[in-house]
Amino acid sequence: MPYELIAALMFSTMMLMLLTGQRVFGAIGFVAVVAAFFLWGDRGGYDLGFSAAMKLMKWYPLLTLPMFIFMGYVLSESRIADDLYKMFHVWMGGLSGGLAVGTIGLMVLISAMNGLSVAGMAIGATIALPELLRRGYDKRMVTGVIQAGSSLGILVPPSVVLVLYAMIARQPVGQLWLAGVIPGLMMATMFVIYIVIRCKLNPALGPVLPAAERDIPRAEKLRLLRAGLLPLGIFFVMMVPFVNGWTSLVESSAIGAIAAFMAAVLKGRMTREVFENSVRNTLGISCMFMWIILAALAFGAVFDGLGAVKAIENLFTDQLGLSPWVILILMQLSFIIMGTFLDDTAMLVIVAPLYVPLVGALGFDLIWYGILYTITTQIAYMTPPFGYNLFLMRAMAPPEIGLRDIYASIIPFVLVMVAALAIIMVFPQIALWLPEYVYGK
Numbered sequence: 001m002p003y004e005l006i007a008a009l010m011f012s013t014m015m016l017m018l019l020t021g022q023r024v025f026g027a028i029g030f031v032a033v034v035a036a037f038f039l040w041g042d043r044g045g046y047d048l049g050f051s052a053a054m055k056l057m058k059w060y061p062l063l064t065l066p067m068f069i070f071m072g073y074v075l076s077e078s079r080i081a082d083d084l085y086k087m088f089h090v091w092m093g094g095l096s097g098g099l100a101v102g103t104i105g106l107m108v109l110i111s112a113m114n115g116l117s118v119a120g121m122a123i124g125a126t127i128a129l130p131e132l133l134r135r136g137y138d139k140r141m142v143t144g145v146i147q148a149g150s151s152l153g154i155l156v157p158p159s160v161v162l163v164l165y166a167m168i169a170r171q172p173v174g175q176l177w178l179a180g181v182i183p184g185l186m187m188a189t190m191f192v193i194y195i196v197i198r199c200k201l202n203p204a205l206g207p208v209l210p211a212a213e214r215d216i217p218r219a220e221k222l223r224l225l226r227a228g229l230l231p232l233g234i235f236f237v238m239m240v241p242f243v244n245g246w247t248s249l250v251e252s253s254a255i256g257a258i259a260a261f262m263a264a265v266l267k268g269r270m271t272r273e274v275f276e277n278s279v280r281n282t283l284g285i286s287c288m289f290m291w292i293i294l295a296a297l298a299f300g301a302v303f304d305g306l307g308a309v310k311a312i313e314n315l316f317t318d319q320l321g322l323s324p325w326v327i328l329i330l331m332q333l334s335f336i337i338m339g340t341f342l343d344d345t346a347m348l349v350i351v352a353p354l355y356v357p358l359v360g361a362l363g364f365d366l367i368w369y370g371i372l373y374t375i376t377t378q379i380a381y382m383t384p385p386f387g388y389n390l391f392l393m394r395a396m397a398p399p400e401i402g403l404r405d406i407y408a409s410i411i412p413f414v415l416v417m418v419a420a421l422a423i424i425m426v427f428p429q430i431a432l433w434l435p436e437y438v439y440g441k
Contacts, residue, residue: 107149
């Protein structure tokens with residue numbers, strides 16, 4: 001059987017298993033091991049899984065994964081996110097659309113705390129959404145704000161998804177995180193500009209808070225500012241030593257976890273329940289990601305052995321005569337299509353064995369491509385009719401917000417994200433300047 005046909009059979013089998021509701025790591029790992037048995041016999045099948053497991057266990061930067069997840073859950077479970085929103089409520093309420101702008105700021109800080117888009121969605125839907133609706137904000141506006149803001153979770157460091165990409169693409173996690181800083185802040189700024197302009201044109205979408213609610217003593221304002229900026233302080237305590245080369249990435253992640261734990265203790269919020277929930281959630285998510293990485297490594301090993309990547313590269317460049325940029329754009333479009341029924345980790349582990357080597361062979365930077373991937377998958381998450389985030393939002397939203405409202409709310413923010421993606425594609429240094437500067441120094 002030709003290797004190209006074997007590769008196509010592996011992909012079709014895997015997609016069929018995913019459509020039947022199988023777990024992502026189970027479908028991918030099963031296809032990889034069965035293909036290895038048929039291709040290279042019993043020993044090949046055994047060695048494939050064993051070598052993938054050993055490679056995973058020896059990957060030292062993987063230790064950052066549970067550290068950052070624990071940090072995020074401690075800050076979330078101890079209700080420090082509530083303090084953040086109170087701060088934005090007081091300091092931004094005097095601006096038309098100010099609470100929506102504050103929600104974007106909240107999402108940026110939540111992203112720096114947790115690194116998962118689902119965490120931002122959950123916190124935004126439970127803390128910000130009821131408050132914004134009670135204050136008379138347009139329901140379509142605020143629904144779009146929360147969905148768009150949560151998309152920053154896998155771009156702003158410490159992004160857990162970029163850790164997964166780093167493992168599969170064999171790229172430094174630190175460089176990927178630094179590459180996501182400026183694009184993430186740029187996208188957040190573009191969201192804020194859109195909200196401010198839209199609310200200036202139509203103030204009814206985001207009314208100003210009454211003066212009585214904003215006129216509180218300056219001492220109370222400063223107290224809220226200190227409490228709200230605590231997660232940002234933890235982020236700087238963690239990242240400044242790493243950026244300056246004083247600590248390794250793993251050491252910085254440990255500093256972040258310890259700082260978050262101590263902050264919760266000092267504020268008197270580190271109860272037994274908070275600690276137990278944080279540890280349980282950390283173990284659950286860390287193990288899930290490790291299984292996915294293990295399955296992806298095994299699947300990629302089969303493709304390396306088949307030489308399927310080289311065959312596909314020849315198909316696109318030699319037989320079809322497509323330019324590298326056309327191929328890259330087609331890859332991005334495929335992510336948007338897959339995002340209608342898969343999450344970001346599933347999309348990555350399914351296509352990474354093909355896309356990552358192909359991107360390198362076409363002459364593109366793999367750090368830069370990692371940022372393109374994260375933005376494109378978030379666009380896919382929020383693209384009707386079957387975007388993954390759309391249904392998460394529907395599950396968390398109150399009854400008065402229907403699916404039609406959720407679909408309509410996200411369209412302008414998706415257009416903003418497409419514009420941000422185009423800017424980063426045209427100007428790669430937006431993503432590459434910071435890692436080049438830090439690692440060059």
